[in-house]
Amino acid sequence: MHNYALCVTKVPVGVLGASGYAGRELCHLISRHPELELRFATANDQRGSRARFSGREVVFVASEDAPLASAELVFSALPHGASKEWVSHARNAGARVVDLSSDLRPGNGCEGVPYGLTEVMREQLRGADVVANPGCYATAVLLALAPLAERGLIAADSAVVVSAASGVTGAGNSPKRELLFAEVAEDFRAYAVGNVHRHLAEMRATLAALSPVAVGASESAAVDFDLVFTPHLLPVARGILATITVTLSDDAVLAGGGPMQPWRDAYGAEPFVELARETPSIRDVAHRNVARIFVTPVAGVRRPTLLVFSAIDNLVKGAAGQAVQNGNVMLGLDETVGLPA
Amino acid sequence: MHNYALCVTKVPVGVLGASGYAGRELCHLISRHPELELRFATANDQRGSRARFSGREVVFVASEDAPLASAELVFSALPHGASKEWVSHARNAGARVVDLSSDLRPGNGCEGVPYGLTEVMREQLRGADVVANPGCYATAVLLALAPLAERGLIAADSAVVVSAASGVTGAGNSPKRELLFAEVAEDFRAYAVGNVHRHLAEMRATLAALSPVAVGASESAAVDFDLVFTPHLLPVARGILATITVTLSDDAVLAGGGPMQPWRDAYGAEPFVELARETPSIRDVAHRNVARIFVTPVAGVRRPTLLVFSAIDNLVKGAAGQAVQNGNVMLGLDETVGLPA
């Protein structure tokens, strides 16, 4: 009634920093990926211990003992600050690298490395040797705002107000009292308030890079609107929802196709961006490599204003999933292979 | 070693609509209140059934069977739309009323009834026969914004952006699929988006009433700034956090005492408003009749901007607790008696 015939030579890959939540998600995705093969996974604190990913057992090794040269592609999920050095080691060993830390992202003092916001930056990623994988909040916010920024639709001198909330896996799995179940359950609070979150730099730099350049302006000019970004900690394990209030430079452009037209134009053919008919929820995107976006106008205000909602799984589209998506692009594979849509 | 001598004649009170979450919280608070005595509690669907509040057993009766005249004060926690009629019945029976529904609140087509935002409207509540108890979101947002609005510190033509999140008891205890545990747990989403939430009317009307009137302007003029209000549903049972971004008309006024000076001036002596030294969390205020507020300036933006955070327990300060607080004021009791601070 049916038969298979398939012959795949898998690409050998490695994971640095495999014991954190993003690192584990990477191992999980790679184990299920039909064209990647996990050659090593490092976890200094847990060297020698075993973990199972999709039924496959992995023994963690120390980073120093990782056979970097055995991998064609290395994913680094090492902590911020520590990752940069290991990206160099992996490059010197001949591997290409997707770096999930913030070390090489735009706005962090290290320009020039392609930024792996796949749907927006795809052309720069093909054939790249190193890609800086975006932060989780940055992914949700930038995928939501890119269609407006690229079209110059955000009002000059306005403030884009982003209130975002993340599940606790975004804070990592190092034991901290404030992350204990009895502290987080039945609670909700803001943190990094007053525009001091680490991801603001890559958000601002990327919005500036996407915005149309005024005649005579320097290419490096910042955007002419402000960003107010306030993250919150949710009593859930995974997921990010960004609620974004944007004042439009001109509401005429939206008249034709309704408020979601710029997003339809930008993402209509994207397999990993869903344009929703109602507000997205983090449950909608859990364990999936998608951003789910909904846009609605705001009633009863003087200036044309949109609410843009963007939901992702912080560990998948906001970290490991997008990293594999970028790896697929870098390696010339089908971009969607091995990724839960 | 110790002795007591106390002689209290308790005030007889009744609760209409006692089987919902707010109604139950009312019964619970009244049972522990040293100067109130619960004479009846109505619940049409559960007439005849028994419930325990702080160790005291109550038998629910139908509203039609409630001995309204036996109560000096009646709390109505009936649904919006159904409450107004019963407020009249209770008044006709000689009782004074605190109405927890939206029926009599400002901006709902029924002006003139004192609005029970206790800390802001206290003088209008003393001796009032009927008080409209504020909505839960409105309480959190108005206590946060009143000090700025009263001083004219919100920039004209700006938009005050409110992102708020509430525990599920805010949605009542009628069985609905979207409120089932398996739907709400591990989820987070916005609702009533685009400025259509019921509480906007009372928020706008109250902010207009508080704002200084420009010379020559009509007293009924609306405020000269906009409100963008987006509520979210949290996977917690109780609590509201409002995250509010406000553009200031003038940052000079804040120079002296720092960003929290207007709130210290307004609430320094209030027993039920806490000015925090860090972002408030809903756990901080659970089961307490307090609003906890924190203010911080926003860095890296062109116009002077504040973030104001306000946390309450939606069932206590946002409903039953504030209702009892208003009852205390109406009856001339110590305002704090019987309320968990």
Next chain:
Amino acid sequence: MHNYALCVTKVPVGVLGASGYAGRELCHLISRHPELELRFATANDQRGSRARFSGREVVFVASEDAPLASAELVFSALPHGASKEWVSHARNAGARVVDLSSDLRPGNGCEGVPYGLTEVMREQLRGADVVANPGCYATAVLLALAPLAERGLIAADSAVVVSAASGVTGAGNSPKRELLFAEVAEDFRAYAVGNVHRHLAEMRATLAALSPVAVGASESAAVDFDLVFTPHLLPVARGILATITVTLSDDAVLAGGGPMQPWRDAYGAEPFVELARETPSIRDVAHRNVARIFVTPVAGVRRPTLLVFSAIDNLVKGAAGQAVQNGNVMLGLDETVGLPA
């Protein structure tokens, strides 16, 4: 570097009762199954509405409108009592059926239908036209006890004490007050106490069928030990953990290989039974079609006693996953295809 060549003719299947939690899980698994194709999904209350499963959109139809004859295999996730009739309709239309209701399970007055506890009953399922899929609790308990029962290792006249706990999806998605988030969160309670749960019949009947028959005893004789089964409701969405205390007829038999030897003998080669080295948790098995079992002796007691722990995902191995596994066996497919291990 790699290439594919595959040619699969998919088996057309249908789902009756697709809007409940088990029905949705079935649609989800079928959508990802490489050798099954979903031809219809019924949901009387939601006829005409759309749902997405793994990126594929499905429109629910009424049961009356289901093209039963178009399916080679029909899964019925209809409610207990209502399912039996539709199993007949599907059979009359020429389809084979996996019935997830309790209607056709042993001990429910309808003997003779093969019982789909796959690992234990596999031989009876090959080529069967109708299979009764086990209850979720029964799956966890019977997979745990079968190795002891088959070997006659449970002490005569003893009571096997089963304390089990299930996530709320086990109670279905009909709106009921006691299943609201605000009722279930931060709570835990027993239900159906005193040995009155629906699954006891199939547990007892199956244990009797598995137990060695004493010489001269009737084959239909009941087992010579008792079962005390107490289920509890957990504040989690999915998962079952059964904690089972068993008195052994003889501890000598365990001496050789340690307490897990009977389970190693029974399940050593099973792809969907995991023998753990520590107590299993429901997180270990979430979204996976596995039962995870751990056994340990009890210290400080007079008679040889084992604790057996068994964890499953109630919607996967406890319902939809095992149904697909049984479908795979019935159709002669690889038993593991399409199922998350």
Next chain:
Amino acid sequence: MHNYALCVTKVPVGVLGASGYAGRELCHLISRHPELELRFATANDQRGSRARFSGREVVFVASEDAPLASAELVFSALPHGASKEWVSHARNAGARVVDLSSDLRPGNGCEGVPYGLTEVMREQLRGADVVANPGCYATAVLLALAPLAERGLIAADSAVVVSAASGVTGAGNSPKRELLFAEVAEDFRAYAVGNVHRHLAEMRATLAALSPVAVGASESAAVDFDLVFTPHLLPVARGILATITVTLSDDAVLAGGGPMQPWRDAYGAEPFVELARETPSIRDVAHRNVARIFVTPVAGVRRPTLLVFSAIDNLVKGAAGQAVQNGNVMLGLDETVGLPA
């Protein structure tokens, strides 16, 4: 209409180990207690930091700096092993002590100290200088079993099977990976399996002390039944439910008043034991100093068997609340004063 006149000289008390969950609950209860006054609270790791309990601010000091002699009664919530030494220091300074650790409990090598299972041991606590406060699980289990044990109703040579589940505050607030929100949420597992939990010793010793002594038997004889105790970790902050299966020595004794008669006889007049009409849930007892007990017979078994359910708040009746209750008894105060019923 009313007036107060009260004159209370409060008893000065201190808390050793005030920063853990039980210690904080103690400070909270003492702050609301009308006849106790908190003189000091120690927390070595957090010395100098401030905490608020019921609106009162407390500054933690090191244990070495605690003015032990200023307190008439000291509560020690120090860790097991470390507490015993500080009990001596407090005694030497002239204070009486309630020790919440296991150091002085029966079965832990330190007999002779009165065991503060208040309802069962009350007479030994009046005027005691030191009381060993029971463990949380032991409280739930022993209050459930005492009426049977005292009456000799537990079948000889039977095993009492206890499956219990606790909220995570039972595991303390030291940061550990396995207690992080993302690990505990949506999970459930057993721990300390095979009869190795610390509380078994005090359970066995107390059951032996309560059981009628057979003629000729030594008073120190152990009970003639076994205990199988299996604790589980619940994804809730607080609460314990014990599900206990007991084989009766004789069911005739229950015939008269139904299965709950022994509990009615034992606890009918107890303010802090509730005999329920249905299975108790941990929500029923949260934040309350009560044990809620329900008993039901088991159908379909050979020997007369009862299920006994017992729910407490592990931090209140299972720790701080019972400690205050014991303190009330020791000091000759009204036993119920200051305790939430």
